[in-house]
Amino acid sequence: MFQPDLLKGKRILVTGGGTGLGRSMTHRFLELGANVVICGRREDVLKQTVDELAKETGGEIEAVGCDVRIPDAVEAMMDTIWAKRPLDILVNNAAGQILAQTHKLSTRAIDAVLGIVLHGSAYCTVAAGRRWIDAGLRDRVVMSILTVSSLTGAPFTVPSSMAKAGVLAMTKSLAVEWGPKGIRTCAIVPGPFPTEGAWSRLMPKERGGNEELVKTIPLRRVGEHEELANLAAFLVSDGAAYINGDAVVIDGGKMLQSGGGGASTQAMLDWTDEQWEALRPKRK
Numbered sequence: 630m631f632q633p634d635l636l637k638g639k640r641i642l643v644t645g646g647g648t649g650l651g652r653s654m655t656h657r658f659l660e661l662g663a664n665v666v667i668c669g670r671r672e673d674v675l676k677q678t679v680d681e682l683a684k685e686t687g688g689e690i691e692a693v694g695c696d697v698r699i700p701d702a703v704e705a706m707m708d709t710i711w712a713k714r715p716l717d718i719l720v721n722n723a724a725g726q727i728l729a730q731t732h733k734l735s736t737r738a739i740d741a742v743l744g745i746v747l748h749g750s751a752y753c754t755v756a757a758g759r760r761w762i763d764a765g766l767r768d769r770v771v772m773s774i775l776t777v778s779s780l781t782g783a784p785f786t787v788p789s790s791m792a793k794a795g796v797l798a799m800t801k802s803l804a805v806e807w808g809p810k811g812i813r814t815c816a817i818v819p820g821p822f823p824t825e826g827a828w829s830r831l832m833p834k835e836r837g838g839n840e841e842l843v844k845t846i847p848l849r850r851v852g853e854h855e856e857l858a859n860l861a862a863f864l865v866s867d868g869a870a871y872i873n874g875d876a877v878v879i880d881g882g883k884m885l886q887s888g889g890g891g892a893s894t895q896a897m898l899d900w901t902d903e904q905w906e907a908l909r910p911k912r913k
């Protein structure tokens with residue numbers, strides 16, 4: 630699908646790259662010739678991913694332990710990365726999610742999610758951007774992984790929805806402020822892509838599992854990691870050099886299905902031809 634050297638020479642940081650979608654994007658970036666740094670809090674998980682992906686792809690991958698909620702830790706990580714070679718691309722992927730009634734959330738729960746998603750993305754973005762701007766480095770990219778709830782809101786995941794909406798605002802604001810400096814921003818808005826991290830927190834069995842979920846998706850399936858990884862590879866590549874400030878939705882149409890009449894319109898998808906025929910005016 631892509632030229633095999635599409636990302637050759639690009640140095641990319643994927644936050645939360647040890648698991649789930651971050652791992653899958655890292656895998657694709659390595660296959661396309663990038664040099665990738667992953668970060669996260671669990672160093673054992675990072676090490677295992679580095680070993681596995683180096684073996685699977687033969688690519689250059691390294692890990693730095695970092696909690697993106699801690700400003701000094703983010704600065705230290707960027708210093709470690711820069712000591713070898715400046716980044717070309719930052720992917721804000723690390724996230725935290727809690728499924729709960731909002732009025733029962735403790736302030737620590739709210740802070741945990743806002744800290745990872747909103748503050749962590751801002752700390753990483755500013756730490757990379759400042760280094761690029763101070764050194765006059767151009768042709769750089771910040772790509773953030775959002776959620777559909779950043780566009781629509783969502784009950785029971787309010788801190789994440791608020792935080793991702795903030796990251797979207799950062800993406801659009803910096804497109805204008807940093808565009809003239811040769812730094813572009815973009816985002817991906819994924820629908821459901823099964824991962825251990827998301828499913829263990831967001832898919833208790835009471836939700837009915839994937840079978841119920843896919844009924845809410847026009848393409849009637851969940852996303853495949855490769856599909857998201859391909860979109861990510863394109864968006865960070867030079868092929869997408871004129872995309873700045875946009876957020877691309879990849880959700881099988883899920884976000885649109887709730888529009889235009891909601892549940893009663895949904896039921897019409899299962900109507901028989903006879904039911905539709907009965908609506909047609911009868912000619913005499």
Ligand SMILES: CCCCCCC/C=C/C(=O)SCCNC(=O)CCNC(=O)[C@H](O)C(C)(C)COP(=O)(O)OP(=O)(O)OC[C@H]1O[C@@H](n2cnc3c(N)ncnc32)[C@H](O)[C@@H]1OP(=O)(O)O
Pocket residue numbers: 724725726727728729734735736737738739741742776789820821822826827830831832842
């Ligand atoms: C099904 C379809 C889905 C499609 C859409 C999917 C959209 C997906 C978006 C995603 O972001 S998926 C990514 C999921 N991955 C993660 O969340 C990984 C990282 N997450 C975490 O580390 C934790 O979940 C965390 C809670 C966010 C942070 O962990 P940390 O160790 O820092 O905090 P804790 O000390 O464990 O907890 C802090 C605070 O939060 C309270 N809390 C935790 N879980 C819940 C809960 N389920 N309900 C209510 N409260 C919760 C916890 O009790 C602590 O509060 P206090 O008790 O100390 O007041």
Ligand SMILES: NC(=O)C1=CN([C@@H]2O[C@H](COP(=O)(O)OP(=O)(O)OC[C@H]3O[C@@H](n4cnc5c(N)ncnc54)[C@H](OP(=O)(O)O)[C@@H]3O)[C@@H](O)[C@H]2O)C=CC1
Pocket residue numbers: 644645646647648649650651668669670671672674695696697698721722723724725745749774775776777818819820821822823824825826827
């Ligand atoms: N899966 C899905 O259906 C969807 C996912 N998304 C988004 O995709 C992205 C990846 O999610 P997914 O792969 O599903 O979930 P994962 O739980 O697998 O990924 C989250 C990653 O973030 C890391 N992380 C969490 N907190 C911190 C922190 N404080 N500092 C550094 N790293 C941290 C975790 O590593 P560690 O715990 O070791 O720190 C983990 O590797 C997220 O941005 C999520 O919001 C959006 C919509 C749908």
